[in-house]
Structure formats: structure tokens, C-alpha cells
Amino acid sequence: MFHFLGILPYAGLSNAVRRVGNNFNNVDIDNFVGDLENGITVLNSKDLTDYDAIISRGGTSKMLTQVTQLPVIDIGVSKYDILHAIQITQKLNKIAIVGFSFLINKAQNVINDFQRNIDLFTINSEFEARQKILDLQKQNYDIVIGDMVTVRVANSLNFKSLLISSDDENIENALTNALNIVQYRRKNHNLECLLNNFLKTNNESLVILDSNKNIQKQFNLPHKQKILPHIKKRVELNKLHNEIFKSQGKYYLIRQDKQKPNFLYINNLAYYNQEQPAPFTMNKLEKAMFTAAFKAIYSKEEHQTLETMNDDDLPVIISGSDGTGKRFILNKVLQKQKNVIKISPMNTNINHLLDSDHINNSPLLSSKNTIVFDKFEDFDPQAQALIIEFINQTLLFKRNKLFFTLEKSKEKALLNLKKVNQIFHSVQLRSVKKIDSLTANSLITLLINEFNQNFGKNVIGLTDIAFDWLIDTYWSNNLRQILFTLLNAYHIAEKPYINIKELKLVYKKELIFENTQSSEKLQSQEKIPFIIDFSKKPSLEDLTNQLIKIVLVRNDYNKSQTAAQLKISRTTLWRILNKNNFND
Numbered sequence: 247m248f249h250f251l252g253i254l255p256y257a258g259l260s261n262a263v264r265r266v267g268n269n270f271n272n273v274d275i276d277n278f279v280g281d282l283e284n285g286i287t288v289l290n291s292k293d294l295t296d297y298d299a300i301i302s303r304g305g306t307s308k309m310l311t312q313v314t315q316l317p318v319i320d321i322g323v324s325k326y327d328i329l330h331a332i333q334i335t336q337k338l339n340k341i342a343i344v345g346f347s348f349l350i351n352k353a354q355n356v357i358n359d360f361q362r363n364i365d366l367f368t369i370n371s372e373f374e375a376r377q378k379i380l381d382l383q384k385q386n387y388d389i390v391i392g393d394m395v396t397v398r399v400a401n402s403l404n405f406k407s408l409l410i411s412s413d414d415e416n417i418e419n420a421l422t423n424a425l426n427i428v429q430y431r432r433k434n435h436n437l438e439c440l441l442n443n444f445l446k447t448n449n450e451s452l453v454i455l456d457s458n459k460n461i462q463k464q465f466n467l468p469h470k471q472k473i474l475p476h477i478k479k480r481v482e483l484n485k486l487h488n489e490i491f492k493s494q495g496k497y498y499l500i501r502q503d504k505q506k507p508n509f510l511y512i513n514n515l516a517y518y519n520q521e522q523p524a525p526f527t528m529n530k531l532e533k534a535m536f537t538a539a540f541k542a543i544y545s546k547e548e549h550q551t552l553e554t555m556n557d558d559d560l561p562v563i564i565s566g567s568d569g570t571g572k573r574f575i576l577n578k579v580l581q582k583q584k585n586v587i588k589i590s591p592m593n594t595n596i597n598h599l600l601d602s603d604h605i606n607n608s609p610l611l612s613s614k615n616t617i618v619f620d621k622f623e624d625f626d627p628q629a630q631a632l633i634i635e636f637i638n639q640t641l642l643f644k645r646n647k648l649f650f651t652l653e654k655s656k657e658k659a660l661l662n663l664k665k666v667n668q669i670f671h672s673v674q675l676r677s678v679k680k681i682d683s684l685t686a687n688s689l690i691t692l693l694i695n696e697f698n699q700n701f702g703k704n705v706i707g708l709t710d711i712a713f714d715w716l717i718d719t720y721w722s723n724n725l726r727q728i729l730f731t732l733l734n735a736y737h738i739a740e741k742p743y744i745n746i747k748e749l750k751l752v753y754k755k756e757l758i759f760e761n762t763q764s765s766e767k768l769q770s771q772e773k774i775p776f777i778i779d780f781s782k783k784p785s786l787e788d789l790t791n792q793l794i795k796i797v798l799v800r801n802d803y804n805k806s807q808t809a810a811q812l813k814i815s816r817t818t819l820w821r822i823l824n825k826n827n828f829n830d
Contacts, residue, residue, distance in 0.1 A: 256394050345367075
């Protein structure tokens with residue numbers, strides 16, 4: 247159902263619109279009488295979000311288009327409406343038509359076609375209409391013909407006038423035009439919403455240029471007031487092939503579609519940072535906890551190895567089970583590095599990053615960077631092969647310092663990594679499933695001291711029973727689980743010594759938390775990437791159909807889930823699928 251707002255200059259036209267509108271089953275019209283400024287008053291009194299379009303006529307229509315974003319459809323007058331008014335006045339001698347330019351232009355054509363002797367006068371406001379009609383009175387004109395403004399002013403001056411009225415055919419045409427426009431707008435709005443959702447999922451923006459290289463439209467463009475000047479500048483300089491720019495503290499890549507040069511794609515380079523080390527999530531307390539753990543668990547010789555592995559140009563593989571502190575080691579090492587580029591399977595499309603069409607301005611072609619391939623095992627085998635081939639072909643390890651983090655159990659990923667034509671520093675972090683009493687004693691002392699400084703409590707240590715339980719327990723989720731179990735037990739401790747009841751309570755919660763994290767991690771890794779073929783120059787509708795098909799496949803053809811993800815109704819989805827034979 248479509249909802250129109252009628253703002254008509256006179257009651258007769260309002261009644262006619264209501265009558266003709268009854269023939270349109272899918273249109274509901276709220277009619278109000280208002281001319282010029284009165285029409286603006288009516289407009290301002292309404293909640294325009296309730297309406298799809300405005301129906302009006304003449305000068306009122308023209309004025310409304312200047313103050314609203316809604317489409318304003320002018321009922322207008324036809325040549326036959328004007329001719330009908332002229333024929334009524336044919337026995338009079340001095341006749342004038344006074345009106346706005348759109349009326350006078352049509353009236354001129356009628357007079358030329360039918361060779362009538364009638365004077366035409368163009369006005370731009372009600373004030374001009376008054377001045378002109380006063381002048382016509384002095385010149386002894388018999389009658390003035392015009393729109394509602396002209397007639398209303400003439401009546402106030404007691405001057406004879408005739409209104410040019412619109413017939414039912416004009417009204418029907420206007421309502422049909424309005425219906426076509428709003429149907430097209432609603433369809434395009436739905437398509438644009440789908441495209442925005444798709445681009446948002448891909449962390450990508452689309453900017454469309456017109457034939458004069460002006461920005462015509464943009465989709466999913468964040469901070470557009472800040473980013474658009476960067477894009478305009480590069481459009482003017484014709485620097486659109488993989489240009490990197492910085493805005494709001496983030497780096498963006500702009501690239502031009504070869505098949506459709508008016509399509510510009512903007513990607514947030516989450517993996518690229520020329521100024522700060524790659525930000526691995528780890529707060530101050532967490533760093534202090536892992537520092538204490540490494541002091542307690544690793545020997546002086548191992549610490550020296552960790553400190554010196556960064557002093558040469560050899561690539562470094564940091565491997566270990568989940569929870570052994572791989573990111574802690576990286577954070578320590580990267581504090582001494584500049585120009586860090588972080589590449590991880592969660593925020594990098596390797597196929598896109600290493601594609602020949604996009605590589606020219608890639609940060610991977612520069613030198614003296616520190617490049618971190620985080621969670622290398624989570625890249626799919628094809629992506630791993632691409633990375634290794636690129637490293638070998640470009641001698642990336644000679645121009646940059648390379649780091650790889652790797653899950654210890656992923657032997658295939660490690661074997662693939664060893665295909666790089668270079669010797670590695672290999673740092674294998676120790677799994678801590680069981681903890682001996684000497685190490686536990688040192689670790690607890692360091693941690694409790696750190697906790698007391700941070701939180702102001704006066705905890706001394708663990709009870710003997712709690713200590714025995716700590717060293718007897720099998721820590722399935724490794725060092726991280728030990729640290730956070732002790733931290734949370736410290737928080738709930740009511741006495742100077744943490745007891746076994748408090749330890750067991752937080753241990754159980756920590757297990758649940760770790761299992762939840764693992765589940766979420768697995769789900770995120772199973773996401774299927776979106777790939778849309780732009781080489782065939784798809785229209786917005788084609789683009790949307792491709793998007794729907796991709797999301798449908800990704801959701802194992804679950805239509806309810808697909809509709810929810812695309813933020814459309816299941817009925818709308820079914821209609822689109824049926825139209826494009828996706829339901830077969």
C-alpha cells in the first residue's frame with residue numbers, strides 16, 4: 247500500500263483527486279487544501295515519514311519541491327484545459343492569461359495552434375500577480391484567466407476571473423506517474439539496503455561516479471564527510487589505481503573497477519599501519535600476568551633467546567598451543583619495531599591482497615617493514631600457498647622482518663611454512679598442562695604481588711590444600727587458564743589466603759568461558775567469504791540477486807536465516823528467489 251499526501255490549491259481539485267483516487271486500490275490519499283504558503287504550512291504540520299509522495303498543482307507544486315525530499319507530482323493542466331477556458335471567454339474582447347511560466351508556456355502553444363488573440367503575462371509570485379491584475383484593470387481588460395493564485399488575487403480586487411481546472415484524465419495520469427515513481431524508489435531503496443548490508447559484511451565501500459566524474463552515489467561509506475574529500479582529490483588527479491590514503495587514523499585502499507571505471511571500491515586496510523605496532527589485544531594487567539608467568543616458567547637462557555631473536559633479519563616462527571602466550575611474545579618483540587603490518591585470516595582477503603590487479607601499491611611491496619602473519623594455520627591451504635609463493639618470488643624476507651604465529655598442533659601449516667626459501671628462528675612456547683610445586687610457588691608469589699598493587703587487597707597466597715589442588719589439576723586450556731583462574735579467585739577471596747572452594751568455583755567458570763570462546767572462534771572461521779563477479783557490469787538489481795544467492799548458499803539454503811541476515815521479510819526473499827528461479 248502506498249500513502250500519498252495531497253496538497254491542492256482549491257477544494258474542487260481536492261474533491262476530484264479523492265474521487266479519481268478511489269480507482270487505485272493500492273493508493274491511500276490524504277487530501278488538504280492549501281495554496282503557495284498555505285501549502286507549506288500544511289506540509290510542515292505533517293509527519294512526512296508516513297508518506298511516499300505528494301500530489302499538488304501549479305505554483306504550489308513548484309514551491310513544495312523546494313522544501314521537501316519527497317517526490318512532488320504536479321497534476322498540471324493540459325492544452326485542452328486551457329483551450330476549454332479560452333472557449334468559455336470567446337465572446338469577450340480583451341482577455342489576458344496570467345500565471346507562472348509553466349502555464350504561460352503551454353498557453354502560448356494553444357494560442358499559436360488555434361490563432362487566438364489573447365495576451366499572456368508571466369508572474370513569479372503572488373505579489374507580482376496583484377501588480378499585474380491592477381495594471382490590467384486600468385487597461386480595461388474584460389477578464390483574466392489563470393491558476394488559483396491569479397483567480398484568488400483577482401477576486402480580492404473585484405476583477406472578473408476564470409480558473410483553468412484540471413480534468414480527471416490529468417489527475418489519473420498524475421496518480422499513475424506518482425505510483426510508478428514511488429514503486430521504483432521503494433524497489434531501489436530495498437536494493438540499496440541489501441547492497442549496504444553486503445558491503446558492510448565485507449568491510450567495503452562503493453562510490454559511483456557519473457559521466458563527468460562527479461560522485462553520484464556512495465554505499466556504506468564510513469565518516470563520508472571526512473573520506474569524500476580524499477576520494478574527490480584522487481578522482482581529480484586520476485589516481486584511482488590502488489591508492490592508499492589515511493583518514494581518521496585509519497588507512498584505506500581505493501581501487502577502480504577495470505570493467506566499470508565509474509565504480510570505485512574503498513577498503514579499510516585493517517592489516518596496514520605505518521606508524522604503530524600491530525595492536526594485539528592485551529591489557530596492562532594481562533601483560534603483567536604473562537610477564538610473571540614467563541619469569542616463573544622459562545629459564546634465563548630461554549629468555550635471552552626470546553630477547554635476541556629480533557636483532558637479526560631472520561624470519562621468526564612463534565608456535566605453541568592455545569593459551570601459551572604467543573601474542574604476549576609478539577607484543578614484547580613488536581615494541582621495538584616500526585611500520586608493523588598485521589595480516590590475519592580474520593581481516594585479510596589474501597586473494598585480493600596478492601592479486602596482480604591490486605598489488606602495485608600494496609604495503610607488502612615496500613621495504614623495512616615488520617610483517618606479522620598471525621594465526622597462519624587458519625589461512626586455508628590455497629591462501630597459505632599464495633603467501634609462500636609471494637614471499638619466495640618477491641624475496642619478502644630479505645626486505646622485511648617476518649613473523650608467523652602458529653598453532654603447535656597444525657603440522658600441515660608448519661610444513662607449508664618451511665617451503666619458504668630461508669632459515670627461521672623457531673620459538674616453541676611450552677605447554678603448561680601440569681605445574682610443579684617450585685614453578686607454582688614462584689608464579690603465585692609474582693602474581694599475588696602484582697594483583698595487590700593493582701587492586702589494593704592484602705592477599706598473601708593460597709592455603710596448603712588450595713596449593714596442592716593447583717599443582718595436581720590438569721589444565722586443559724593451558725597457561726592462560728591458570729592465570730585467569732588465579733586472578734578471579736583473588737577477586738572473590740574473603741581472607742588473606744585463597745581457599746580451595748574459591749579456586750574450584752572460578753576454575754569451573756573459566757572452563758565454561760574457554761569453551762564458549764572456542765565455539766565462537768570455530769564459527770567465525772567457518773564463515774564463507776563473499777565474492778561477486780563485477781566483470782559482467784551488473785546493475786544494482788543484478789548485484790542484489792548475486793548477493794542473495796551467495797548468502798543463501800552460505801546459510802545452507804535456510805531462507806529464514808538468509809532473510810534475517812539481509813534484513814528483509816521472508817515473503818520478499820521468496821518473491822525474489824522465485825523471480826530468478828533460485829527456488830528450483
